[in-house]
Amino acid sequence: MSASSDVGxxxxxxxxxxxxxxxxxxxxxxxxxxxxxxxxxxxxxxxLALFAMSLDLVLGYAGIVSLGHAAFFGVGAYAAGLLALHGxxxxxxxxxxxxxxxxxVLGFATSxxxxxxxxLTRLMVTLGIALLLEALAExxxxxxxxxxxxxxxxxxxxxxxxxxxxFGKTGFFYSLAVLFLLFLFARRVVHSPFxxxxxxxxxxxxxxxxxxxxxxxxxxxxxxxxAFYAGIAGALFTxxxxxxxxxxxxxxxxxxxxxxxxxxxxxxxxxxxxxxxxFRMLQELxxxxxxxxxxxxxxxxLVVIVLVGRQRLHRWVLYVPNLVIRQIAGRKAVVAVPxxxx
Amino acid sequence: MTSILxxxxxxxxxxxxxxxxxxxxxxxLGLMNFVNLAHGAFAMAGGYVCMVLVNRMGWPFxxxxxxxxVSSAAIGxxxxxxxxxxxxxxxxxxxxxxxxxxxxxxxxxxxxIQGSSRVFIxxxxxxxxxxxxxxxxIGRYRLMIIVICGLLTIGLQMVLAKTRFxxxxxxxxxxxxAASGLGINVPQVFAFTFAFGCGxxxxxxxxxxxxxxxxxxxxxxxxxxxxIVVTVGGSSSITGPFLASxxxxxxxxxxxxxxxxxxxxxxxxxxxxILIWRPNGLFGRTATR
Numbered sequence: 001m002s003a004s005s006d007v008g009x010x011x012x013x014x015x016x017x018x019x020x021x022x023x024x025x026x027x028x029x030x031x032x033x034x035x036x037x038x039x040x041x042x043x044x045x046x047x048l049a050l051f052a053m054s055l056d057l058v059l060g061y062a063g064i065v066s067l068g069h070a071a072f073f074g075v076g077a078y079a080a081g082l083l084a085l086h087g088x089x090x091x092x093x094x095x096x097x098x099x100x101x102x103x104x105v106l107g108f109a110t111s112x113x114x115x116x117x118x119x120l121t122r123l124m125v126t127l128g129i130a131l132l133l134e135a136l137a138e139x140x141x142x143x144x145x146x147x148x149x150x151x152x153x154x155x156x157x158x159x160x161x162x163x164x165x166x167f168g169k170t171g172f173f174y175s176l177a178v179l180f181l182l183f184l185f186a187r188r189v190v191h192s193p194f195x196x197x198x199x200x201x202x203x204x205x206x207x208x209x210x211x212x213x214x215x216x217x218x219x220x221x222x223x224x225x226x227a228f229y230a231g232i233a234g235a236l237f238t239x240x241x242x243x244x245x246x247x248x249x250x251x252x253x254x255x256x257x258x259x260x261x262x263x264x265x266x267x268x269x270x271x272x273x274x275x276x277x278x279f280r281m282l283q284e285l286x287x288x289x290x291x292x293x294x295x296x297x298x299x300x301x302l303v304v305i306v307l308v309g310r311q312r313l314h315r316w317v318l319y320v321p322n323l324v325i326r327q328i329a330g331r332k333a334v335v336a337v338p339x340x341x342x
Numbered sequence: 343m344t345s346i347l348x349x350x351x352x353x354x355x356x357x358x359x360x361x362x363x364x365x366x367x368x369x370x371l372g373l374m375n376f377v378n379l380a381h382g383a384f385a386m387a388g389g390y391v392c393m394v395l396v397n398r399m400g401w402p403f404x405x406x407x408x409x410x411x412v413s414s415a416a417i418g419x420x421x422x423x424x425x426x427x428x429x430x431x432x433x434x435x436x437x438x439x440x441x442x443x444x445x446x447x448x449x450x451x452x453x454x455i456q457g458s459s460r461v462f463i464x465x466x467x468x469x470x471x472x473x474x475x476x477x478x479x480i481g482r483y484r485l486m487i488i489v490i491c492g493l494l495t496i497g498l499q500m501v502l503a504k505t506r507f508x509x510x511x512x513x514x515x516x517x518x519x520a521a522s523g524l525g526i527n528v529p530q531v532f533a534f535t536f537a538f539g540c541g542x543x544x545x546x547x548x549x550x551x552x553x554x555x556x557x558x559x560x561x562x563x564x565x566x567x568x569x570i571v572v573t574v575g576g577s578s579s580i581t582g583p584f585l586a587s588x589x590x591x592x593x594x595x596x597x598x599x600x601x602x603x604x605x606x607x608x609x610x611x612x613x614x615x616i617l618i619w620r621p622n623g624l625f626g627r628t629a630t631r
Contacts, residue, residue, distance in 0.1 A: 116621045119434040124573045132610040296450030302443025306436050
């Protein structure tokens, strides 16, 4: 058997659906019916999960450290807000896609800046782009509403049939559907040969180039795709909360996103989803203890995670579940820690 | 014409200040390839120490400045020995996460201790107001900043170029492995430089309270400025960051004066253009590190 078919077999086995994954999505769906009073926070978690998945595509799979991912989130949010406010596209799903495409165009344009240079330059350029957009949004306050944000957005019913209700039930299921569809697509992408080549690039760009992977083109493609995802997350934010303000571009948003991904784990798609749930729970916990200073504890969590080591932490977290799985389903079903964390 | 000169003067003062604030970061990055986003927190610490000494305890301003330096350097060395040291070999992502965490903690901690409003340091009367030289308005405080920072820059350059420690440091920056092979204690050199850089940041923080404004969000607000200085200037010498700081200072002041509506737009655009043109910085080596 040749080496290439080995890789293919391995990749195909990885790509198959596990029972655990189906169970995960069923639980998420069940949450929607089990906690009818918590739609707002659950929608918030779904949005964050989508946003984190977007960062995971660039950070976890392609290894680009971005400090300004909020740029695309913000562009998506404002695009959706403006489309709805001026009645250009009234149908939410269509507006969502258009907002995502706007962010995608920006992602494509800026990807050429990002693929140049080393880690530090990338940090700077991504951060700079987010700050630049924030400054622009503040400058053109006649369009964006400046520091007040876009107000008075009224969302039309989805497909002209299902109206948004005030409890956020529609918003929740709408967000869940969007997240699930995009997750399916992302899952297809990362298990494709394209996704495998991204991992090769992340592990060693020089070698990846040497075996014939067009490194720059792959990075541009994934960065553009991630920008689309982030734009959709931003648009969902505007559509489900009916506001868009300057803080969609804030540095804290990008930094928090990093934390979400770190809690959940980089380099596998569920990392963002699990991280979003844990992050929101942590945030709720801290802000009930100290409403004003929760940032301190978030910072502490980050420091501790890094000092303990992310891989070691994930092994600890997975220790008990793996014990159980090993008892029930045998050795092969064990949830593995992704190797070569960014 | 005179307004141009006044702006130029203010820009130079601003740039010099940025240099003192950021040059420690340049060394950290150049020597250990460590991305320290928490650098502004050390500056803030120095600023707040100076404020407490001057406003609450009645110390003279010029006596409080060295203490701002010492306290920030002390915090720097403690953190370096206990925490930072473990992260030199880690990936950039880990370093970024760690230092963002530290920044968040410092912001919330200072907010808790001192409140979230902007603080001012009581300046002696001799530093207030401005005087005219051939019609050009010269602020006394800014003149003092230029003098202090200018002297510091010359001093740093002399130490780097003429002393034994300077040559060790340069050797370690150029190639840490070869340097340690020659018997240079690189971690020690680094710890000392790190503490000194933090001290300089603390001094800069104390000096900048009047010009940049000092509040708990200082580390987040000015993080991008420090990073611009380092990335644009390159981290292989101190002349690069120095020229980059001057350029940034003059550009920012001129941008805010002549196109006030564009706000911070000017410098971000400038930075992105420069980084596209020279990804390793204007004055950086073309090394791949």
